[in-house]
Amino acid sequence: MTRPDKGTTDNSEQTEQSVCDEMQTSDRGRQTTATTNVVPAPAARRRKPPRPSLTWEKRLWAEGHRLVAGVDEVGRGAWAGPLTVGVVVLAPPPCRIPSGLRDSKLLVEEVRERLFAPVSRWCTSWAVGHAGPEECDGLGMTASLRLATRRAFALLPPDLLPDAVVLDGNFDYVTPAAEPSLFAEPGTPSDWTPTVQTVVKADAKCSSVAAASVLAKVTRDRIMRADAGFYPAFEFDRNKGYPSPTPKRALCGYGLPALPRRSWVYVDGLPWR
Numbered sequence: 160m161t162r163p164d165k166g167t168t169d170n171s172e173q174t175e176q177s178v179c180d181e182m183q184t185s186d187r188g189r190q191t192t193a194t195t196n197v198v199p200a201p202a203a204r205r206r207k208p209p210r211p212s213l214t215w216e217k218r219l220w221a222e223g224h225r226l227v228a229g230v231d232e233v234g235r236g237a238w239a240g241p242l243t244v245g246v247v248v249l250a251p252p253p254c255r256i257p258s259g260l261r262d263s264k265l266l267v268e269e270v271r272e273r274l275f276a277p278v279s280r281w282c283t284s285w286a287v288g289h290a291g292p293e294e295c296d297g298l299g300m301t302a303s304l305r306l307a308t309r310r311a312f313a314l315l316p317p318d319l320l321p322d323a324v325v326l327d328g329n330f331d332y333v334t335p336a337a338e339p340s341l342f343a344e345p346g347t348p349s350d351w352t353p354t355v356q357t358v359v360k361a362d363a364k365c366s367s368v369a370a371a372s373v374l375a376k377v378t379r380d381r382i383m384r385a386d387a388g389f390y391p392a393f394e395f396d397r398n399k400g401y402p403s404p405t406p407k408r409a410l411c412g413y414g415l416p417a418l419p420r421r422s423w424v425y426v427d428g429l430p431w432r
Contacts, residue, residue: 211260211369213253215358219323220251224354226283228321229367230311230333232304233263233375239393239418240383240400241289242300244307245375247367248284248321257281262362262369263376275377278370285371286314287378296422304332312351323354327361327368390416 216227228248235242257277259270266274279285288311290303298306312320324333333355361368380399387396392409393416400406400418415421 209261209363211256211262211362211364211366213249213256213366215325215356215361215365216249216253216367217251219325219354219356222323224321224323226250226319226321226323227367228324228353229327229361229365229369229371230308230324231263231327231362231368231372231375232307233372233379234400235300235304237400238402238420239292239395239406239416240386241291241379242295242303242307243375243379244288244304244311245371245373245378246286246288246308246311246315246321247278247282247370247374248315248319249367250283253283254281256366257370260366260369260373262360263372265363266373268380271373271377271380274373278373282370284315284319285374286311287375288312288314289379289382292418292420295420301332308332309335320351321353323356325361325365325368326355326357327359327365327372329357329359331355331357386418390418393418 216229219227226248227250228246230244230246232242232244234240257274259266259274260278263271288307288309290298290307290310294306295303326333333353335352358365358368362372363369383399384396387394390409390413392413393406394403394409395406395418397403398406410419
């Protein structure tokens with residue numbers, strides 16, 4: 160992660176010091192001693208990543224909802240690979256939150272992999288759905304997001320479909336669209352309409368959403384690593400389909416493989432499009 164740029168030195172401090180030098184009194188000894196004894200301020204402590212809680216789930220349980228799910232997506236900003244949605248269902252009272260659970264973006268790959276097993280065991284049920292790059296191109300990102308979400312819910316046991324959903328962000332892509340035939344998947348009830356609560360930065364605040372983000376991220380990363388061997392020049396095992404210098408150079412030399420989303424602006428001007 161790029162560190163913020165440091166500001167330039169304030170020239171006013173030098174000007175002020177010059178004026179003070181001209182106005183020094185004969186009591187240089189005390190002035191020197193005072194300057195020497197100045198203790199620098201301690202360095203600012205690094206803040207730890209926030210810990211997600213069960214606050215939102217408990218509120219929904221208290222309102223009478225039996226099953227509450229957290230939902231999060233990964234891969235929307237990638238230029239290659241699938242768009243992936245994770246769903247984590249919890250029933251009260253849940254077991255203790257797995258140690259170290261955080262928003263997947265705050266965790267390195269090795270930690271996410273270690274968390275996958277305990278997080279999946281902690282859930283009452285969970286599932287991950289995908290929309291492929293060709294669907295992202297043909298349907299657009301909003302419709303693909305809905306499609307991947309419906310596919311994830313379709314993988315849940317019918318008796319564990321949630322009554323309420325906590326959704327990361329401020330856009331509801333869980334509630335069935337006006338054209339359900341576009342997004343309906345086998346096994347997903349067409350009349351299933353859970354209560355949906357959107358929460359900005361829910362992946363950092365809400366435990367079920369953080370768990371969904373970890374399961375979705377690890378699952379998608381594994382897909383990209385498995386496909387990387389077919390396209391070694393693109394290093395999908397390292398960048399997971401997100402923009403970086405290596406795949407940009409590979410595009411110029413090798414053209415478009417199957418994984419990139421061909422409707423995105425980064426392919427504009429490529430002669431083999």
